Amino acid sequence: MRYRQIHLDFHTSELIPGIGSKFDPADFAQTFSDAHVDSVTLFAKCHHGWSYHPTKVGKTHPHLDFDLLRGQIDALHGAGINAPIYISAGWDELAAREHPGWRVVTPEGSLMRQWGGPMEAGWAFMDFASPYLDYLCDQVEEVMQMFPDGNGIFIDICAAMISCSAWVQTRMEAQGLDWTDEDDRVTFTEQIQIEFFERVSGAVRKYDAERPLFFNFGHIRRGRRDILKYFTHLEIESLPTAFWGYEHFPVSARYIEPLDIPFLGMTGKFHHLWGEMGGYKKPEALLYECGAMLAQGARCSIGDHLHPTGAMDKSSYKAIGTAYAHVAAREPWAVGSRNVAEIGVMSVEAASGQRIAGRATKSFQADEGVVRLLLESKLTFDVLDLESDFEGYRLIILPDVIEVSPELKAKIDAYVAGGGRVLLTGKSGIDPEQGFLFDVGAEWRGPPAFSEGDFLLPREGLRASFVDNPLFMYVVSERIKAEPGASLGDTYDPYFDRAPRHFSGHRNTPNQPEPSGFDAGSEKGGFVYLAHPLFTAYKQTGLVALLEIGEKVIRHALGHPSVIETSLPRAGRATLRHQSEERRYVCHLLHATPALRGELMGDQVQPIQDLVTLRDIDVSVAIDEPATSVKIVPGGEALTFRQDGDRVVFQVPELTGHQMVEIAV
Numbered sequence: 001m002r003y004r005q006i007h008l009d010f011h012t013s014e015l016i017p018g019i020g021s022k023f024d025p026a027d028f029a030q031t032f033s034d035a036h037v038d039s040v041t042l043f044a045k046c047h048h049g050w051s052y053h054p055t056k057v058g059k060t061h062p063h064l065d066f067d068l069l070r071g072q073i074d075a076l077h078g079a080g081i082n083a084p085i086y087i088s089a090g091w092d093e094l095a096a097r098e099h100p101g102w103r104v105v106t107p108e109g110s111l112m113r114q115w116g117g118p119m120e121a122g123w124a125f126m127d128f129a130s131p132y133l134d135y136l137c138d139q140v141e142e143v144m145q146m147f148p149d150g151n152g153i154f155i156d157i158c159a160a161m162i163s164c165s166a167w168v169q170t171r172m173e174a175q176g177l178d179w180t181d182e183d184d185r186v187t188f189t190e191q192i193q194i195e196f197f198e199r200v201s202g203a204v205r206k207y208d209a210e211r212p213l214f215f216n217f218g219h220i221r222r223g224r225r226d227i228l229k230y231f232t233h234l235e236i237e238s239l240p241t242a243f244w245g246y247e248h249f250p251v252s253a254r255y256i257e258p259l260d261i262p263f264l265g266m267t268g269k270f271h272h273l274w275g276e277m278g279g280y281k282k283p284e285a286l287l288y289e290c291g292a293m294l295a296q297g298a299r300c301s302i303g304d305h306l307h308p309t310g311a312m313d314k315s316s317y318k319a320i321g322t323a324y325a326h327v328a329a330r331e332p333w334a335v336g337s338r339n340v341a342e343i344g345v346m347s348v349e350a351a352s353g354q355r356i357a358g359r360a361t362k363s364f365q366a367d368e369g370v371v372r373l374l375l376e377s378k379l380t381f382d383v384l385d386l387e388s389d390f391e392g393y394r395l396i397i398l399p400d401v402i403e404v405s406p407e408l409k410a411k412i413d414a415y416v417a418g419g420g421r422v423l424l425t426g427k428s429g430i431d432p433e434q435g436f437l438f439d440v441g442a443e444w445r446g447p448p449a450f451s452e453g454d455f456l457l458p459r460e461g462l463r464a465s466f467v468d469n470p471l472f473m474y475v476v477s478e479r480i481k482a483e484p485g486a487s488l489g490d491t492y493d494p495y496f497d498r499a500p501r502h503f504s505g506h507r508n509t510p511n512q513p514e515p516s517g518f519d520a521g522s523e524k525g526g527f528v529y530l531a532h533p534l535f536t537a538y539k540q541t542g543l544v545a546l547l548e549i550g551e552k553v554i555r556h557a558l559g560h561p562s563v564i565e566t567s568l569p570r571a572g573r574a575t576l577r578h579q580s581e582e583r584r585y586v587c588h589l590l591h592a593t594p595a596l597r598g599e600l601m602g603d604q605v606q607p608i609q610d611l612v613t614l615r616d617i618d619v620s621v622a623i624d625e626p627a628t629s630v631k632i633v634p635g636g637e638a639l640t641f642r643q644d645g646d647r648v649v650f651q652v653p654e655l656t657g658h659q660m661v662e663i664a665v
Contacts, residue, residue: 001212001233001262002039002082003331004324005301006032007154009274010043011088012061014050016308019064023310025075031312032081035321036328039082041154041301042072044143047123049094053146057138059094068310073147082151084212085143089126089136089200090157096124102132104163107185112161115601128160128196129188130167137203144207152212153204154235159217160193162186162358189357197230219360220252222367223350223385225259234263235301240289241281242273243603246594247368250375253296255347255383257339265293268303269316271607272600275305280315284657285608286323288592291658294334295575295588300327326658329634333586333660337577340585340623342563343381343554344393345370350385351402366400366426369539377551378574380563390415395558400426400533404437412438416526423557426533430478441485441524448476455492455511456520456532462488462552464545470511471549474541477531479518488521488530488553521553528557561647567618568655576621585623585663586633589655611657620649625665633662 012019032040045051050061053069073083091114096103104112104125115122126132140153162185169179177184197215204213212232220234221227228234234256238249249265256263267289271279290300302320307313348366367383374381382393386408390396396415398404402424404412412422422438429437435444448454454477455470457463464471470492477491493516494509496502504510521530530553538546547570555562564574564587573590591614594606627648630641639661641650648663 001264001299003299003334004037004327005039005041005264005299006037006320007041007086007266007301007303008043009303009305010052011046011048011275011305012050012308013048014062017063019061019308020052020066020068020310023068023071025071027312028072028310029075029079029081031314031317032076033079035317036324037081037320039084039151040076041084041086041152042069043086044069044147045087045092045139047088047091047093047157049088049092049096051139055139055142057135057142069147073149077149084152084154085147085150086154086156087136087140087143088157089155090159090161091123092126092132093124095126095132095135099132101166102126102130103165104161105165107162107164107182109164125161127163127165127167129163129171129192130165133196133199137199140200140203141206144204144211148207150211152214154214154216155200156216158196158215159360160189160196160357162189186355186357190355193356194227197227201230217360220256221349221354221356221360222255222347222383223352223354224356225385225387227356228259228261231261234261235266236263236298237266239266239268239270239273239303240594241271241603241605241607246606247372248363249292250296251367251371251383253293253298254339254345254371254381255350255385257297258382258384258388262299264299264301265289265296266301266303269320270303272603272605274303277305277307281319281607282609283319283322284611285592286319287326288590288608288611288657290323290327291588291590292573294327294330295573295577295590295658297334297337297339297577300324330660333579333633333662336581337579337586339380339382340563340576340578341380341382341393342558343374343379343395343397344384344388344390345374345381345397345399346402347383347385348399348401351408365536365539366533369535369537370397370399373535373538373547373550374554375573376547376570377554378562378564378566378568378572379554380576390420393420394560395421395423395554397554398422398424398428399535400428401536402428404429404431409437419526421526421528421557421559423528423530423554425530425535427478429529436529438527439524440522440527440529442480442482442519442522442529445479445481445518448478450476450494450497452494452498452508454494454516456489456549457492457515458489458520458549458553459487462549462556464548467545471543471545472508472511473532473537473546474543475533475537477518477520480522480529480531482519482522485522485524487519488523488528489519490515491518491520491531492516528553561622563622565620568614572614583665585621585665587619587621587661587663589617589619589652589659589661590657591655592657613654613656615654617652617655619652619661620644620647621663622647623663623665627663627665629662629664631662633660
């Protein structure tokens with residue numbers, strides 16, 4: 001799979017004339033070549049339902065008078081650029097108008113649209129339980145026959161929505177399911193989702209057993225390995241200036257890489273979101289985002305939207321070219337590399353057994369909170385599911401709300417018996433009937449006594465550098481007594497919960513002067529437990545003091561110096577990757593400061609405006625073999641280093657956005 005891809009949207013209304021009228025095959029290919037692009041995903045059918053090639057199944061865009069898709073493929077192939085083909089599945093405005101019975105009908109009886117109500121502008125959702133799926137599969141087969149030289153198939157908007165259409169009602173009743181029952185609707189929708197995968201995959205495999213195939217959900221569902229057999233690779237759609245934010249991609253990347261399936265990260269050239277015509281992101285932002293993809297082991301994809309005339313947007317490709325020149329020069333140090341991880345994080349999404357019916361939940365606060373804290377602490381990690389192998393990790397984290405099944409308990413017990421260490425927070429590892437399921441050296445006395453938030457004062461050595469008083473946590477702790485384990489500190493109760501009849505001050509009730517009598521956490525043997533839902537609290541509040549406390553607790557639980565130690569500031573990121581065949585490690589250093597600058601469509605827009613150069617960054621890396629050389633890549637500048645036991649210590653002269661350091665062994 002190639003490293004420098006473009007996802008070239010082309011959702012074009014039938015009300016716009018002159019489709020493809022300015023398409024110039026030579027300029028089309030040359031623009032991508034000049035921008036160092038090596039693969040472009042092209043449109044066969046868009047969300048409006050129009051095809052961009054002659055078709056006997058659907059309808060060609062009424063203002064297109066030639067085979068645009070064939071012209072684009074031929075132009076790109078002539079320049080050595082791959083051309084996967086895009087087909088919209090879940091949204092099809094043409095089919096929705098001509099066959100309204102094929103649309104999703106919500107349980108409340110309305111016709112479902114994205115971005116608005118039934119009578120507002122927005123995409124109509126199609127019902128995969130209706131004959132629309134036959135129509136879609138016929139379109140896929142037609143594309144496979146007409147374009148056997150396409151380099152892949154990208155199926156978009158693939159989530160089966162929960163529907164109560166006449167088609168659904170009939171099929172559910174035939175199975176003895178009750179379409180008025182929510183659980184039965186979810187069960188049936190899961191069946192339809194698998195049917196969708198089977199039939200669309202079959203339409204592709206009928207003509208090509210090896211063609212790359214990806215189904216886009218907008219979010220990779222953690223913990224659902226069973227559906228990955230339908231995918232040849234994964235693409236993490238994650239535009240950081242839109243609702244995904246800058247934390248969504250690393251959570252997904254750190255989950256996907258250990259699954260050993262090729263994957264890429266997908267950002268956009270837009271200021272905000274897909275479909276933003278005339279919107280631009282600075283080259284510095286794209287460089288940083290692509291560098292972050294390489295640092296997490298991903299190939300790169302940048303989203304764009306072609307003008308209806310087919311004319312190329314030179315401003316966009318000047319910016320994209322800056323980022324992809326950076327990537328192209330560094331690919332030799334990315335191919336075949338593997339993340340070096342000391343910590344495994346059990347994903348809340350994966351452990352909670354998420355269903356694949358309906359809209360994906362893109363944000364799980366504990367997952368994003370723990371990943372944010374680990375990134376800011378420069379700790380190396382993977383995100384795990386219930387099938388993951390714990391071997392090789394020094395520490396397993398169960399963040400905040402992990403329900404521990406008998407199978408997971410047995411797995412963790414065996415891991416700890418073999419010398420592993422475990423950090424649990426909040427409700428993780430607590431059964432309401434039995435209390436603690438692991439011997440953390442404490443007794444669970446019950447759920448929180450307050451609702452508005454209590455206070456934490458960790459013991460010396462675990463406190464924030466600037467706080468020696470009880471810290472308001474915005475969340476509440478479990479009631480525990482550390483006996484016989486070692487206490488991690490004290491909790492303090494407020495005088496009372498804030499309520500209409502009794503409140504104090506602007507925000508929250510002050511703490512009582514004496515500790516609550518319950519402990520902030522406990523440790524015993526291989527287990528460390530913290531009573532607050534630390535990671536959810538950090539995601540929700542961004543408390544700087546909590547970041548410091550969290551890092552100190554994790555490092556204490558790790559019980560060993562971390563793989564990477566660096567003088568990078570909090571906004572910096574660091575990963576270590578191993579290329580075993582080349583006998584080298586590659587340390588990635590990143591730094592940028594996204595800043596909140598607006599709100600669009602309910603999203604907080606945080607653009608990267610510039611990249612500030614950092615100088616003389618101290619780095620210490622733990623590796624298994626003595627280093628023979630350390631140098632900046634791809635430039636080749638040799639760095640002075642010293643070997644300190646199993647650690648290689650060096651200084652990076654400067655970092656502007658993204659820097660890579662090769663450590664040869």
